[in-house]
Amino acid sequence: MIRTMIVDDxxxxxxxxxxxxEGDDDIEVVTQAADGLxxxxxxxxxxxxxxxxxxRMPRMDGITATARLRALPRPPRVITLTTFxxxxxxxxxxxxxxxxxxxxxxxxxxxxxxxxxxxxGSAMLHPSAARRLIDHYxxxxxxxxxxxxxxxxxxxxxxxxxxxxxxEGATNADIAGALGMRESTVKAxxxxxxxxxxxxxxxxxxxxxxxxxxxx
Numbered sequence: 432m433i434r435t436m437i438v439d440d441x442x443x444x445x446x447x448x449x450x451x452x453e454g455d456d457d458i459e460v461v462t463q464a465a466d467g468l469x470x471x472x473x474x475x476x477x478x479x480x481x482x483x484x485x486x487r488m489p490r491m492d493g494i495t496a497t498a499r500l501r502a503l504p505r506p507p508r509v510i511t512l513t514t515f516x517x518x519x520x521x522x523x524x525x526x527x528x529x530x531x532x533x534x535x536x537x538x539x540x541x542x543x544x545x546x547x548x549x550x551x552g553s554a555m556l557h558p559s560a561a562r563r564l565i566d567h568y569x570x571x572x573x574x575x576x577x578x579x580x581x582x583x584x585x586x587x588x589x590x591x592x593x594x595x596x597x598x599e600g601a602t603n604a605d606i607a608g609a610l611g612m613r614e615s616t617v618k619a620x621x622x623x624x625x626x627x628x629x630x631x632x633x634x635x636x637x638x639x640x641x642x643x644x645x646x647x
Contacts, residue, residue: 433550434478436507437463438470438496439485444535448483451539458546467491471499479507481550483533486513486524494524501528501631508549508632525634531555552618553602554633579642585627593620597633598640 435458437448445463452458462477464470466488474482482500486493497509511524511532524532530549533542545555586594589610596606603621607614621633630636 433458433546434461434480435459435546436461436470436473436477436479436482438465438467438482438488438493439512440465440488441485444485448542451542452546455543455546458543465489467493467496467499470496471503474500474503474507478505481510481546482507483510483512483546484524484529486511494527497524497529498527510545510549510555526638528631528635530632530634548602552633554600554637576642576644579639580644582628582639583643586624590620590624590627593617594624594636594640597621597624598637600637 435452437445437452437460439445439448442465445465449460449463452460461479462473464473467484468491470482470484471491473479484493484496484500488496491499493511497511500507500509509524509529511529512535513524513532514535531545531554533545533555537545548555583591583594592610593606596609601609603614603617606612606617610617612620621636624636625631625633628636628639630639
């Protein structure tokens with residue numbers, strides 16, 4: 432069972448998401464919060480696997496809340512919720528430790544798919560919108576390109592191959608199929624990649640790859 436938390440200042444949005452998530456037999460909504468501060472308190476009191484967090488909220492915004500949630504002793508994975516006019520905030524949320532993001536008008540099946548993917552350790556980077564937003568705003572980090580290239584240079588050739596596919600949003604199963612490896616081997620490579628690049632999740636590893644110019 433995937434234990435989730437919904438964080439949004441709009442009560443109607445919370446209600447709609449709760450109805451959607453509770454309709455999945457493998458997902459349980461264990462708590463809700465109306466802003467970032469409440470989210471920190473609720474996450475500390477409940478065992479949360481995945482938090483769906485709005486970007487713009489009173490008292491504490493979703494970006495700050497994401498960083499605070501990821502710093503908890505038992506951190507939940509975070510999916511950021513946003514609209515197209517919040518692109519820059521989305522990038523900042525991913526850099527703060529979110530495992531992905533969804534547009535609020537996403538198809539319900541895509542929202543459920545995202546929760547399952549993130550709970551399983553993958554990232555929600557593969558939608559074309561996500562890739563476009565990250566590409567558009569990541570140019571601000573170009574001065575870090577040389578440092579990113581040095582970090583990637585520590586990887587083995589096989590790990591570099593895995594990172595390239597990971598950065599394009601491929602799941603472990605996708606990578607295993609593309610490279611002719613077992614999924615368990617892919618998981619081991621991903622773990623070493625995160626350690627070598629000194630990042631905490633797949634999204635941040637993908638951003639390092641983009642800094643280094645290793646993706647399209």
